[in-house]
Amino acid sequence: MMKLYFLPGAPSPNRVRLYIAEKNAESTVLDIQEVNLQGGLQRSAAHLLRNPFGKVPVLEVAQGTFISESLAIAEYLEECFPMPPLFGRTKLERARVRELERVAELRVFYPLGRYVQATVTQAESFPEPGVAAHFLSRIPAGLEFLDRELSTGKPYIAGDFPSMADCTLAAILEFARAKGVMAVAGYPALTEWFDRYRARPAVRTIFHPTIQG
Numbered sequence: 001m002m003k004l005y006f007l008p009g010a011p012s013p014n015r016v017r018l019y020i021a022e023k024n025a026e027s028t029v030l031d032i033q034e035v036n037l038q039g040g041l042q043r044s045a046a047h048l049l050r051n052p053f054g055k056v057p058v059l060e061v062a063q064g065t066f067i068s069e070s071l072a073i074a075e076y077l078e079e080c081f082p083m084p085p086l087f088g089r090t091k092l093e094r095a096r097v098r099e100l101e102r103v104a105e106l107r108v109f110y111p112l113g114r115y116v117q118a119t120v121t122q123a124e125s126f127p128e129p130g131v132a133a134h135f136l137s138r139i140p141a142g143l144e145f146l147d148r149e150l151s152t153g154k155p156y157i158a159g160d161f162p163s164m165a166d167c168t169l170a171a172i173l174e175f176a177r178a179k180g181v182m183a184v185a186g187y188p189a190l191t192e193w194f195d196r197y198r199a200r201p202a203v204r205t206i207f208h209p210t211i212q213g
């Protein structure tokens, strides 16, 4: 059985966990065992063999064969389990899903992550007010783009179907919500989409693990 190594609440593993939940909400059942590395186990010697950067998620596809990077993991799973398609059904949809997924990661998650890093003291970071201010100022352009996309009234970010772009965007917004940073209240379509998306049963099991259904 495949194994997914994760940390609860961490946005990158949540992208993959949402992807798996979206697949499982339909007919496909991905039999993947989740392994929780909380307590610092992502830095253990055993995990460094899975991913030398000491990060999650990591997917163990067979004993000793590991894939890291959330998007690479989702794309691998999409090839294993194509139904329902979560990277789009046509050439144009596939391009749109990737476009929006990349915008969410590179124009929102990346500056948000750099901002958070530059405000805390942790293993790999320390407070850098100038860096924090710079990256905070980069975020609105990404949020505005995504808000404009959703303002046409489509149910999901890439159209009338859930996709990997929703998984990435939701994982980011949930991380921001839990940390109390990057309020999205000023982006009405994005706020409405997030409220709707996080209320879905598949999503609730990941964002609110104690609430059933």
Ligand SMILES: N[C@@H](CCC(=O)N[C@@H](CS)C(=O)NCC(=O)O)C(=O)O
Pocket: 007, 010, 011, 012, 013, 042, 054, 055, 056, 057, 068, 069, 070, 071
């Ligand atoms: N680009 C990577 C990012 C992986 C990453 O930074 N994971 C974070 C959680 S979101 C992590 O493992 N943090 C634990 C640590 O740094 O100790 C991906 O998409 O998978």
